[in-house]
Amino acid sequence: MFDIDYVNRLTQGDAETEAHFTNYFGNLLLIKLRGRLRSPQLVEDARQETFLRVLNTLRNKGGVQYPERLGAFVNAVCENVLSECFRAGARFQQIPDNAVEPSDDSASAELQCLSEERKNIIRRVLSGLASADQLILRRVFLEERDKDEICREMGIDRNYLRVRIHRALARFRTVLQKQANPFSARSTAGG
Numbered sequence: 001m002f003d004i005d006y007v008n009r010l011t012q013g014d015a016e017t018e019a020h021f022t023n024y025f026g027n028l029l030l031i032k033l034r035g036r037l038r039s040p041q042l043v044e045d046a047r048q049e050t051f052l053r054v055l056n057t058l059r060n061k062g063g064v065q066y067p068e069r070l071g072a073f074v075n076a077v078c079e080n081v082l083s084e085c086f087r088a089g090a091r092f093q094q095i096p097d098n099a100v101e102p103s104d105d106s107a108s109a110e111l112q113c114l115s116e117e118r119k120n121i122i123r124r125v126l127s128g129l130a131s132a133d134q135l136i137l138r139r140v141f142l143e144e145r146d147k148d149e150i151c152r153e154m155g156i157d158r159n160y161l162r163v164r165i166h167r168a169l170a171r172f173r174t175v176l177q178k179q180a181n182p183f184s185a186r187s188t189a190g191g
């Protein structure tokens with residue numbers, strides 16, 4: 001059935017020979033692949049990949065040495081394609097249907113919104129403080145810088161830094177309370 005003339009016609013792209021080739025081997029490949037692959041899409045992909053590789057080998061890589069063994073060659077190419085499918089499938093393991101749903105550790109939209117709101121409040125309160133208080137609170141709490149480094153930069157000792165932080169936090173709380181309840185500041189000032 002398969003001889004040098006058949007392989008030559010296939011190599012040269014004869015439409016009738018290609019149709020015979022794909023019909024004959026297409027059915028055999030379907031039987032083989034359906035028994036080894038679960039997905040109809042994977043079966044068709046593997047079948048098409050087998051045809052592509054066989055035809056590329058015939059046309060670009062010098063063909064086959066023994067035309068009468070074309071069937072064995074197609075089968076060997078199909079085995080290689082199947083091996084690659086199995087290796088690719090092993091990289092992506094399926095999660096069982098009854099598996100516990102993985103938890104989402106990211107912050108919810110609500111928490112993200114609250115976090116942004118808090119950041120905006122802190123920025124607004126900081127902008128209402130004196131620049132010295134802003135500087136010390138930013139370096140200690142926002143930048144989380146080393147306190148010894150801050151002391152060296154400001155030319156103060158650790159005890160005085162502690163006092164400055166305490167005073168800046170007290171003023172921060174006062175501004176925060178005023179911004180949170182602007183009516184309470186007016187009523188105490190006017191009454």
